[in-house]
Amino acid sequence: MSDDSQRPIVVKKIKKGGHGHHxxxxxxxxxxxxxxxxxxxxxxxxxxxxxxxxxxxxxxxxxxxxxxxxxxxxxxxxxxSVLQGGGLxxxxxxxxxxxTNDPGDKRILGDLKKKLEDALKNAAGKLGQYKDQILLDITPEGLRVQIVDQQNRPMFKSGSAQMEGYAADILKEIAAILNEVPNRLSLSGHTDSAGFSTGDKSYSNWELSADRANASRRQLITGGLASEKMLRVVGLADSVPFDKDNPANPVNRRISIIVLNKEAEENIMKLAGKQAGDAAEVTDPAAAIAAGAAPAAAAGTPAADAKP
Structure with a gap:
């Protein structure tokens, strides 16, 4: 037997690695x-x-x-939506x-929309005959009435602001109804994407849309609309297409009339540098257009191959 006392004593020391402080x-x-x-x-x-x-x-x-x-x-x-949030x-x-609109505006515009819808449903009336070309909807600015072209029934002569007889009848009928409310109006003219042979260097879709908008304004006044109710008249050419997937679609040629709510009217007046009810003369041309003044007719004539 071996003597255990003669065995070497081995002491194992485990050296722990130093980890950084977390x-x-x-x-x-x-x-x-x-x-x-x-x-x-x-x-x-x-x-x-x-x-x-x-x-x-x-x-x-x-x-x-x-x-x-x-x-x-x-x-x-x-x-x-019926449930429109949890507060004011x-x-x-x-x-x-x-x-965005006060209750008075909503009631007036709602009643006006219903009256126009009833007129469109009356097949014997002038508006009822063209109901497929008259579109109604509520926008943040107010009640929008759009009169759009159809392929075989354009509102204006090709490439000009000369209005067809049926379009004049539509605007006269609409004028009588719009004149029953106190709200002021914004009117814009739109074209399709087909341009003139001269491009934008002379007479273009911009002038054409503005001329058509002003021709519509004059027809509304002829139909009995009070001239002071018109607040803004603009031509937007083809910049805001109705059918953005097909810029050449005839429906893109249209006249858009918005019966403004009070908030939209005040915003337009502020942009024009005026307050609501202010009758001061507007000298700035851009402000004059925004305030409803008719811009002067643009110089130049459409090209011979002008489009509608």
Whole structure:
């Protein structure tokens, strides 16, 4: 037997590697996580409290901001939802829902829309005969009445502002109805994408759309519309197509009349450098157009191969 006392004693020392001090790094990561979750919660809350019209308006704005800003429409934020939020006005201190029109405006425009719809349903009436060419909708600016061209029934002679007889009859009928409300009007002319042979260097779709808008303004006044009710007359050429997928579609040639709500009227007056009710003379040409003055006819004549 061996003597255990003669065996060497081996002592194993485990040297632990030195890890750096963790400190508060995990706290920073946790704070970032909480911040991200809070931002996500706020985003979900905003989306959940927005109406379908608001969401559609946001989407339309990013797709075509120029169209929404100028022309409004069903994709510009107007909502048909019955439940329109949980408060009064998001721009105020209380509530979550933003109202763009006062109840008086909504009632007036709603009644006017119904009266026009009834007139369109009357097949024996002048408006009823052309109901397929008259479109009604509510926009953020007010009630919009659009008179569009059809392939075989244009409102104007080809390449000119000379109005066809049936278009004059439509505007006379509309004028009598629009004159029954106190609201002021905005009128815009639109063309399709087909241009003149001279391009934009002389007489172009811009002048043509403005001339057609003013021809429509004069016809409305002839039909009994009070001249002071016209606040804005503009020509937009083919910049805001009705059918953006087919710029040459005849429906893009149209006259758009908007019965303005009070908010839209005030905004137009502010852009023109005036306050509502201010009768001061407007000397700036751009302001004059915005305030409803008729621009002078553009020089030049359409080319021989001008388009409608």
């Amino acid at each position: 400190g508060g790094a995990w706290k920073i990561a946790y704070a970032d996580f909480v911040t991200a979750m809070m931002a996500f919660f706020l985003l979900m809350w905003l989306l959940g409290s927005s109406t379908k019209g608001d969401l559609r308006g946001i989407a339309d704005y990013f797709q075509n901001p120029f169209k929404v800003a100028l022309n409004g429409g069903s994709g510009a934020g107007d909502s048909t 006005d998001i721009s105020k201190k209380a509530g979550e829902f933003r109202r």
